[in-house]
Amino acid sequence: MNPNADQLWRGPRWALAALLAVLGMLGPFSIDTYIPAFSGMARSLGATPVEMQQTLSAYLFGFAFMNLFHGALADSFGRRPVVLWGIAMFTLASAGCALSQGVGQLVFFRAMQGLSTGAGMVVSRAVIRDMFPPAQAQQVMSQVTIYFGVAPALAPIVGGWLFVHLGWHSIFWFLTGAGVVLWATNYKFLPETLQPEARQPFEIRHLMRGYWQLGSSPRFLLLALASGVPFNGMFLYVLSAPAFLGEHLALQPTQFFWFFMLTISGIMSGAWMSGRLAGKIAPKKQIRHGFVIMLVTSVLNLAANLLFTAHASWALFPIAVFSFGWALMVPVVTLLVLDLYPARRGMASSLQAFIGSTANGLVAGIIAPLVMHSTPALAAVSLSMMCIGLAAWVFLHHHWPEIGRAVE
Numbered sequence: 001m002n003p004n005a006d007q008l009w010r011g012p013r014w015a016l017a018a019l020l021a022v023l024g025m026l027g028p029f030s031i032d033t034y035i036p037a038f039s040g041m042a043r044s045l046g047a048t049p050v051e052m053q054q055t056l057s058a059y060l061f062g063f064a065f066m067n068l069f070h071g072a073l074a075d076s077f078g079r080r081p082v083v084l085w086g087i088a089m090f091t092l093a094s095a096g097c098a099l100s101q102g103v104g105q106l107v108f109f110r111a112m113q114g115l116s117t118g119a120g121m122v123v124s125r126a127v128i129r130d131m132f133p134p135a136q137a138q139q140v141m142s143q144v145t146i147y148f149g150v151a152p153a154l155a156p157i158v159g160g161w162l163f164v165h166l167g168w169h170s171i172f173w174f175l176t177g178a179g180v181v182l183w184a185t186n187y188k189f190l191p192e193t194l195q196p197e198a199r200q201p202f203e204i205r206h207l208m209r210g211y212w213q214l215g216s217s218p219r220f221l222l223l224a225l226a227s228g229v230p231f232n233g234m235f236l237y238v239l240s241a242p243a244f245l246g247e248h249l250a251l252q253p254t255q256f257f258w259f260f261m262l263t264i265s266g267i268m269s270g271a272w273m274s275g276r277l278a279g280k281i282a283p284k285k286q287i288r289h290g291f292v293i294m295l296v297t298s299v300l301n302l303a304a305n306l307l308f309t310a311h312a313s314w315a316l317f318p319i320a321v322f323s324f325g326w327a328l329m330v331p332v333v334t335l336l337v338l339d340l341y342p343a344r345r346g347m348a349s350s351l352q353a354f355i356g357s358t359a360n361g362l363v364a365g366i367i368a369p370l371v372m373h374s375t376p377a378l379a380a381v382s383l384s385m386m387c388i389g390l391a392a393w394v395f396l397h398h399h400w401p402e403i404g405r406a407v408e
Helices: 013-032 035-045 049-077 079-099 103-131 134-166 169-189 204-215 218-228 231-239 241-248 257-277 283-307 317-340 342-371 375-399
Strands: none
Touching (some): 013 079, 049 079, 134 257, 134 317, 204 218, 204 342, 231 257, 317 342, 317 375
C-alpha cells in the first residue's frame, strides 16, 4: 500500500471506486455491446456468420494477449500512463470500427480494441491495493465487482437499442464517445498510486524473471483458476442468451431483460455482502461460503434440467443465485492474488486477467456454440466450470492452509 494514499485521493472512497469500476467494466462492456447487431452488420458488410464470429474472436484474443503486459508496464512506468494510453488507443479503435467499410477492417479494429481495453481492468485492481489496506480494499473491490458483473448483462441492452434506432455504426460511435469522456475523466482525477521507488526495471530479463516467478507459482495459478474459471458458469448463459431465452424458454426479445435483471441483482447483492463481511470473517471462510452456494445451486440446476423441461418460471433463478455466490467470493480471491507478490501487483493482475479472459474466449468460441441448444448441457458445463475453480481452491487450501486465514 502507498503510504501517501490519504494525500493522493481526498474525495469520498465511493467516488474512486466508481472511477476504477468504470475502467474495469470497459473491457467486458465492449465485448457484448455489438452482439445484438450481428445479423444487421453481416447484411451491411456482406459478411458470413463465420466472418462476423471472427470479429468477436479477434477482440477476445487481443484482449487475452495484451493482458499479459498491461500490468508489467504499469509496474514499470506507473499506473496513469498505461490507463491513459490504453483508453486513447481504445477510442481510436472504436472510431475505426464505426468507419469500417468491410469485415476485414472491422476485424482489425476489433483486435485493436481488444489489445487496449484490458488496461483499465488490470490496472484498476492494482490501484485498489495501492490505495487501501486489506479490509478496505475488499470493500472497494466488492463495489468494483458490482459494475464488472453488470457490464456484460447491460451491454447487449444498450447495443440493441442503438442498433434498432440508429444503426450499427452508432454502437461504435457510442463507444468512441465513452472513450473520450473516460480519458478526460481519468486524466483529471486518476492519481498515480505507484511510488517511484517501487517501480520495476523495464528490462526483458527482469520481466521474464517476474513472469517465471508468477507462472511457476502453484499458489498463484490455483488462485487465478479459482477466481477466473467459475465466472464462466454464469457467463456461459449470457453468451447463450439468444438460444437459452428465445428457444428453450420461449421468451420474446422484449422479455430478455428479466434474465439480465436477475443476474445483475445476484451479482450486486453478492458483491454488497462481500463488502459488508470485509474484516469480519476470515477471507477463506467467505470464499468457502461462495463456493458452497455455487456448488449447491449448480447441482440443483442440473438435476432440475434433467428431470423437467426448462421453464421461465424457475430456470432463471439458479443463475441469479450462482451469480450471488461468485460475487461473494471473487473480490477476496482477487486480493489474495495481488498480495502474493506485492512488488509485482500489476503483473499479477495481468496474469490473473489473462487466465480469466483465455477461459472466457474458449467458452465463447468453442464451448457455448456446442452446448447452447440443450439446457441439460448448459447446466452440466456450468457445473463443470465451477468445479474447476472449486478443485483449485480445495487443493490450495489443503497444501497452503495459511492462505486467507487472517482477518485484517
